[in-house]
Each structure stands twice: as structure tokens, then as C-alpha cells.
Amino acid sequence: MSFERDLVSPEPEGDERAIEAALRPRRLDEFIGQGRVREQLSLVLESALRRNRPPDHVLMSGGPGLGKTTLAMIIASELGAPLRMTSGPALERAGDLAAILSTLTEGEVLFIDEIHRMARPAEEMLYLAMEDFRVDIVVGKGPGATSIPLDIAPFTLVGATTRAGLLPAPLRDRFGFTAHMDFYEVAELERVLRRSAKLLSVELPDEGAYEIARRSRGTPRIANRLLRRVRDFAEVRAEGVITREVAAAALNLYEVDAEGLDRLDRAVLDALLRKFGGGPVGLSTLAVAVGEEPETVEVVAEPFLVRQGLLARTPRGRVATATAWAHLGLTPPPDAVGSAAAPTLFDDA
Known part of the structure; x- marks a missing residue:
């Protein structure tokens, strides 16, 4: 079984970056x-x-799609x-980073996306x-190697990461301003959609913007993607x-339900509830039940289900929560997670 994730994936798909460029705010x-974040950044x-x-x-x-780029x-x-x-993945060697840094002009902004995925030699040079504002270039190998200091123009580094916990402390501490991007409220996504619709x-209409916004998983990139698909349907x-x-x-046709869940999300919940009685069940077993790799279930489906209070990692x-049972129209057992009689089990597994 294979699931199409394009519509509700927060990652850009295909030539989507070119489409996004036309919708990005400039100021x-x-x-x-x-x-x-905007207020703090404006002061900086x-x-x-x-x-x-x-x-x-x-x-x-x-998370991806929230506006870091x-x-x-x-x-x-x-x-x-x-x-x-x-x-980050493009900077495999220190020389890759040195080539960029040595050609920066004064005041230039260097943006490194997914900075936590830089190779260690490049990271240490950074x-x-x-x-x-200096790099040491090593010339030669072995005992005869020589380190040549090279001054570089003062610049501003902007790093973006979806996994801040993977950043080494020495790198994280060198940033003077740190901002965490939150998921968007429905009202904020409505404003994003109205602006995009105008462009x-x-x-x-407002009620159409609300319907798309509430299914957009708190992510502007997904909201704009759904808007384009709904536009096609409407035309x-x-x-x-x-x-x-x-x-x-339109969104029902594309199998994105009222809570923003798609086929894979619902398949995970359906397997968890109907095949395993709400759990607990291991990740590998759950992945086999929906015909996906464990990493796909853990990285793609689980974060949103946990954020929505539909699934707990114990x-x-x-384990499915009482909310998950209700979402699929099923009666939860008395001890379902989230019900009054259930013990607290929300510890990460």
C-alpha cells in the first residue's frame, strides 16, 4: 500500500519553490x-x-513550511x-564552506537551511x-601541513533547522538571536490564504478561506497548496x-478531512483502533499493518497525530486516545487515553 503525501506534506514538492516565490512577502x-518573532526581529x-x-x-x-526561508x-x-x-547537506567538506565564506561581501546575508545536517569539518570552520570573521585554510597534509588564516568580510549568518535538538551546543551558542517558529492558528492561515488568493x-470568500485554513495543519505551505488544488476544482x-x-x-475529493488528516493518518488510526483495540502497539507492527516503513509512520504521520491529541507515545x-476513537466514529473503551478513567501514559517511547 502506498500513500500520496503531496497535499499535506510540509516539505516542498517538485517545482513548488518557484510557485512559493511568487507568494512570499518581501517585507x-x-x-x-x-x-x-517579527517584533523581536524588527528590533534586531x-x-x-x-x-x-x-x-x-x-x-x-x-517545522517545515512555517516561513523560515x-x-x-x-x-x-x-x-x-x-x-x-x-x-547543510551541501556542505560536506570544510572547503565547500570556505569557498562560500571567502567570496562574501561586507554585510551579506548567508542562509544555511537544515544547518543541523552540516558535516563536522564545515561546522568547526563555521x-x-x-x-x-576568519577561517583557517589548511594547506598540505601530515607534518608539513600549514594553517593559513584568511580574513573574511563581516556577514550575518541565518541558520534554519527543523531539528534544533541536533545542533551542537557550541554552534547554537554562537547565534545572537534565536527564534522558534510556531504552528499557525486558523485565523492566521485565513489571512495567509486571502493574501495568496489576491495574488x-x-x-x-471568508467562509471558503476558513474551510481551507482549518484543514491546513497549521502550516502556510500546506494552506497555499490546498488553495491551488481547490482553485482548480472551483474553476x-x-x-x-x-x-x-x-x-x-474539493478537499473531500482529495481525501483531506475536516481535521487535516489524509489517508495515511486515517490508516494509522484505523489500524490502531480496529486491529489492535487502541493499543499499545509497537511502531514496527503498526507500520506493517498500514504497509509503510516504520520511519514513514514515525516521521510523517505521528507528529501531526500526536499534536492533534489523537495518538500517544507511551x-x-x-496508544490511541479517546479523541481518536471519536474521530473515527467509534465508542472508546472506559480506559482510553484521555478519558476520565484513564491513567496518565503520555511518556515518550
């Missing part, structure tokens, strides 16, 4: 959501501009500085570059107007 005051940038110096290095953490672009735009973009010349079957009924019909295995 900080255009960015929707993340109010505390304004202070730097007044001092005529590059701002502190910035680290942004949070967009904020990196906005930082460069607000500073009036060039932006250089790369990713420590010195962030603190002293896409789509007629989107073919509803004269182009996305009412609440049209949005619901020392004995995965």
Missing part, C-alpha cells in the same frame, strides 16, 4: 503570523541599521544586503567564521468561486 510588515534589524553594522547571527527553528529573504531585504543561500486572482466545477461548500467538496507503544 517584515507583510509577513503574517509569528507576531513575537533596526538596531543594526542604526549602528551601521551587520546584526547578530540568527537561528530559526521549527521567507524570513531569511526578508532579513536580507530589510538590510538592503545580498543573500547567499545554501543548505565557529571561527561566526565569531572572528493568484482567485475569488475566495472546473463551481464557476471559480471558492465557497465553503466548494472548498469542502513506554509500551503507540
